[in-house]
Amino acid sequence: xxxxxxxxxxxxxxxFEIDETAARASETLKNIxxxxxxxxxxxxxxVSSNILPKVxxxxxxxxxxxxxxxxxxxxxxxxxxxxxxxxxxxxDKREKVRVDELKKWEEEYMDFDQQVLYDLMLAANYLHIxxxxxxxxxxxxxxxxxxxxxxxxxxxxxxxxxxxxxEEEMILIExxxxxxxxxx
Amino acid sequence: MAHEEALRLVFPLLNGRDLASCMQVCKHWRDxxxxxxxxxxxxxxxWPSIMRRHxxxxxxxxxxxxxxxxxxxxxxxxxxxxxFDDLEFFVDVWVDERVVFSEVFPxxxxxxxxxxxxxxxxxxxxxxxxxxxxxxxxxxKPNFSIRTESAISVSxxxxxxxxxxxxxxxxxxxxxxxxDAPNFLHLAPIHLDTLDIYVQPDDPIFLNYxxxxxxxxxxxxxxxxxxxxxxxxxxxxxxxxASLRYSNIDEIRVFGVALxxxxxxxxEDDLLSLLRILxxxxxxxxxxxxxxxxxxxxxGLPFRPVVQGIIGSTELxxxxxxxxxxxxxxxxxxxxxxxDLASCMQVCKHWRDxxxxxxxxxxxxxxxWPSIMRRHxxxxxxxxxxxxxxxxxxxxxxxxxxxxxFDDLEFFVDVWVDEIVIFSEVFPxxxxxxxxxxxxxxxxxxxxxxxxxxxxxxxxxxKPKSSIRKESAISVSxxxxxxxxxxxxxxxxxxxxxxxxDAPNFLHLAPIHLDTLDIYVQPDDPIFLNYxxxxxxxxxxxxxxxxxxxxxxxxxxxxxxxxASLRYSNIDEIHVFGVALxxxxxxxxEDDLLSLLRILxxxxxxxxxxxxxFPSRFxxxxx
Numbered sequence: 165x166x167x168x169x170x171x172x173x174x175x176x177x178x179x180f181e182i183d184e185t186a187a188r189a190s191e192t193l194k195n196i197x198x199x200x201x202x203x204x205x206x207x208x209x210x211v212s213s214n215i216l217p218k219v220x221x222x223x224x225x226x227x228x229x230x231x232x233x234x235x236x237x238x239x240x241x242x243x244x245x246x247x248x249x250x251x252x253x254x255x256d257k258r259e260k261v262r263v264d265e266l267k268k269w270e271e272e273y274m275d276f277d278q279q280v281l282y283d284l285m286l287a288a289n290y291l292h293i294x295x296x297x298x299x300x301x302x303x304x305x306x307x308x309x310x311x312x313x314x315x316x317x318x319x320x321x322x323x324x325x326x327x328x329x330x331e332e333e334m335i336l337i338e339x340x341x342x343x344x345x346x347x348x
Numbered sequence: 349m350a351h352e353e354a355l356r357l358v359f360p361l362l363n364g365r366d367l368a369s370c371m372q373v374c375k376h377w378r379d380x381x382x383x384x385x386x387x388x389x390x391x392x393x394x395w396p397s398i399m400r401r402h403x404x405x406x407x408x409x410x411x412x413x414x415x416x417x418x419x420x421x422x423x424x425x426x427x428x429x430x431x432f433d434d435l436e437f438f439v440d441v442w443v444d445e446r447v448v449f450s451e452v453f454p455x456x457x458x459x460x461x462x463x464x465x466x467x468x469x470x471x472x473x474x475x476x477x478x479x480x481x482x483x484x485x486x487x488x489k490p491n492f493s494i495r496t497e498s499a500i501s502v503s504x505x506x507x508x509x510x511x512x513x514x515x516x517x518x519x520x521x522x523x524x525x526x527x528d529a530p531n532f533l534h535l536a537p538i539h540l541d542t543l544d545i546y547v548q549p550d551d552p553i554f555l556n557y558x559x560x561x562x563x564x565x566x567x568x569x570x571x572x573x574x575x576x577x578x579x580x581x582x583x584x585x586x587x588x589x590a591s592l593r594y595s596n597i598d599e600i601r602v603f604g605v606a607l608x609x610x611x612x613x614x615x616e617d618d619l620l621s622l623l624r625i626l627x628x629x630x631x632x633x634x635x636x637x638x639x640x641x642x643x644x645x646x647x648g649l650p651f652r653p654v655v656q657g658i659i660g661s662t663e664l665x666x667x668x669x670x671x672x673x674x675x676x677x678x679x680x681x682x683x684x685x686x687x688d689l690a691s692c693m694q695v696c697k698h699w700r701d702x703x704x705x706x707x708x709x710x711x712x713x714x715x716x717w718p719s720i721m722r723r724h725x726x727x728x729x730x731x732x733x734x735x736x737x738x739x740x741x742x743x744x745x746x747x748x749x750x751x752x753x754f755d756d757l758e759f760f761v762d763v764w765v766d767e768i769v770i771f772s773e774v775f776p777x778x779x780x781x782x783x784x785x786x787x788x789x790x791x792x793x794x795x796x797x798x799x800x801x802x803x804x805x806x807x808x809x810x811k812p813k814s815s816i817r818k819e820s821a822i823s824v825s826x827x828x829x830x831x832x833x834x835x836x837x838x839x840x841x842x843x844x845x846x847x848x849x850d851a852p853n854f855l856h857l858a859p860i861h862l863d864t865l866d867i868y869v870q871p872d873d874p875i876f877l878n879y880x881x882x883x884x885x886x887x888x889x890x891x892x893x894x895x896x897x898x899x900x901x902x903x904x905x906x907x908x909x910x911x912a913s914l915r916y917s918n919i920d921e922i923h924v925f926g927v928a929l930x931x932x933x934x935x936x937x938e939d940d941l942l943s944l945l946r947i948l949x950x951x952x953x954x955x956x957x958x959x960x961x962f963p964s965r966f967x968x969x970x971x
Contacts, residue, residue, distance in 0.1 A: 282354045289357060297357070304354070305361040313372035325375050 170197070171205040172220075174213040179205055186223040191292030210290045215283045218276075222296050225269060274303055278320055355380045364390050364413055384409045395827065396772040397760035430510055430620065432459050437517075438505040439486055439605055443498045449602075452507075453486050459616070461485030461604065465578060468588065469603045473578050477606075482615050484607040485578070491603045493582065502575045504607060517607065578604035706731045752832055752942065754781050759839075760827040761808055761927055765820045771924070774829075775808050781938070783807030783926065787900060790910065791925045795900050799928075804937050806929040807900070814924045815904070824897045826929060839929065900926035 168184040170193070187193040196206055211219065276284075281300055288296035307319040317324060324331070359367060359381055367390070370381040387409035394413075435455030441448050453461075462470070462477065464487035470477065477483065494500060504517040579600035709731035757777030763770055775783075784792070784799065786809040792799065799805065816822060826839040901922035 282351065285354050285357060289353070301357050301361060304358040305366075308358070308362060308370060309366050311366075311369060313369050316369060316373050320373070322374050322377070324373070326372075331372070 172211075172216060173205045173207045174211055174216045175209050176213050178213040178216075180213075180216050180220055182220050182223060186220070186226075189223040189226045189293055189295070190219075191294070193291060208291075211287045212283065215280065215287050218280070218284055219287050219291065219293070219296070222273065222293065225273075226295055270299060274299065278304075278307070351376070352380055359386050360389060382410070387413050395760070395762065395825070396769050397762050397774055397827070430508060432456055432616070432620075434508050434510040436507045436509060437484070437486060438503075438507060440503045441492075441602075441605070442501045443494050445499070448492045448494070449488060451486075451488075458484050458486060461487050465604050468584075469578055469580055472580060472584070473606075482619055484619070486605040486607070488578075488602050488604050491601050493599055493601050494577075494579075495599050496597055500577075502605070504575065504605075576606040576608060577602045578606055704732070709735050752830060754778055754938070754942075756830055756832040758829045758831060759806070759808060760825075760829060762825045763814065763924075763927070764823045765814075765816050767821070770814045770816070771810060773808075773810070780806050780808055783809050787926055790906075791900055791902055794902060794906070804941055806941070808927045808929070810900075810924050810926050816899075816901075816922050816924060818920050818922065822899075824927070826897065826927075898928040898930060899924045900928055 170182050170184055170187045172180045172182060172187075172193075174180065184197060187197065193206065208216065281304060285297065285300040285304065288294075288300055308316055311319070313324075316322075355370075355377065359370065362370065364387075367381050367386060371378045391409050391413050432455035435458075437453045437455070437458060438451075439453060440450045457464075462483075462485045465485065477485075506517050577600070579602045581597045582599040582601055583597070585601055713731050713735050754777035757780075759775045759777070759780060760773075761775060762772045779786075784805075784807045787807065799807075828839050899922070901924045903919045904921040904923060905919070907923055
């Protein structure tokens, strides 16, 4: 299927090409396309040229769908069950392979430093690419969860600007939300 | 600032502990993560039903979260809030109705009480003192002698200096020096090889009489406290090498009093926990030591000769002052004299005026609680009122009676399915009382087996009904609120429940159509019993899993076709009509339930005003 090409211009005035089907992964771009403003180049003043290829790579991979591997795994299987009373084992296997393959791709795709993570997250937010936003936000959250402030600083390359006195009076929260499944 | 925008996307995914860590990373992160909006979301996520009632909103959701999250385990509820330094003990010993000992012990002394015993006494009672279980030792100085044939009675009252309140521990009771149950005086075996051995502790009788806390009723019975005199037979004092048979002891010298809570109290923390749940509501000014009066004052009574003349006589002269005096001094009727004197006040106006004289009541008080009278300064305005109040509560088993009713209660119930709140409601206590009436008849019939099992169940009717797929992850949280004191306590901390009913966090499933189904009878399973210890008598701690939450449901198949025959394993979707809370064997009726709720730690002060719904349903979407 041949597809219309769309041109995107980054904040530093570099132009990139993307298929329309892929561009529709972005809610923002989809609205622009559907609004008939396709003449020429779409300027993206919030996305720089080192991030935009990364975004395009994601959109290409995901084409029309709008979810991460997690979403597909949950949503997809459920849907099958509801629609098909005779559960297709072969289809289930193929589905599983697809999900596994996608997970592997996501893993490689997400291998970058934390500055890129910020920019990608903001780009996904700006372009309304829900799957990419979920992916990046989740990655940032996973760099925080269960870690001490020191470990978080290390993960995000932050220097503490607290005075020793301020560090002393830091709050400690005893939150057992995650641990309370455990039976003691 | 772009950085901040990114953080704002990430922080809603974190739990409270992680968000707190973020606040410690740097100033910028602190300011972003400190935004009360994130904490409001966290609160709304964890306690949706409370957020709906919480008006006005707290000044800081972060503080609210911190306070509330800290106390998310029931088994922390009974930890002590006071120390031995806050305690004092009032001990009185009567021999043949004569006060031979009356002393106030500071709690700190009792802690080291055992150090203060003479070595030979310790050696003699080694067997008893070394038995497992914590013993309070009150060293008696100066020591006193008792002839073994005497009638001995003892009273022990605990006082808390921090709140100036009292509670009777061992109500004045006649104790048998031979150690007959239930009011026995422990006698440790003496010189094992030479004596008739009287081994009380491991006797089956002893065990029967030491029920500590009865798990069936949750009431504490008076005889669960054992008072022992730590003594030396006079013969052994005179001649330490004497060989002595127990039956030959005719006089003992008392060096200490030991209080023993049987198997219930193993260490100091247990003791403090036990004392804590008692009913500290006898407000009495317990100030500095002033020997106010006791026996000396009684000696000055004008009609003392009259009294002496009629002691032991059961015939009372009719219209005479002496009847009152008799009420005061009749030796073996100490427990009834209150009613006697009160009855006299109802005879006629003249008697009322005479018997109402606070002097008589002061004497009564001095007679019954001499050690308290010694500390009681300033004196109460009316000794009669003091007496009445104190005498009313002279049995430990009245201590746990409820002080609030179902109308004072409300219950916050939240149900999550796959992390989404599907049910969040506040139930007034009165509704729960009739909860079972509000269930549809077919649901009641289906769960008949469970609902008719012994034990009281709180039924919270769920409207509108919620539908849950069997494979979903279900978690439930139940919080009780008291409207009278505006406080909350966690009953069932949010916990994942397994729809198949695996212990310990199981969701009860009543057997369905017994004859057609795989029966999954949890209740009488030994596993079930293991996991339903209610109050563990060994530690007096309440463990979280002692509350069982059950969903009262109908399988969708049965709703569609009431005559369907259905195997349990074929159920794939259920409709929930109610939530049942079940305290296992601990709670048999409403009074038990109120008693249980009462001893929980109602210290989460939260403003809860009458029926007002928080503007946005879960308090999040507003922003």
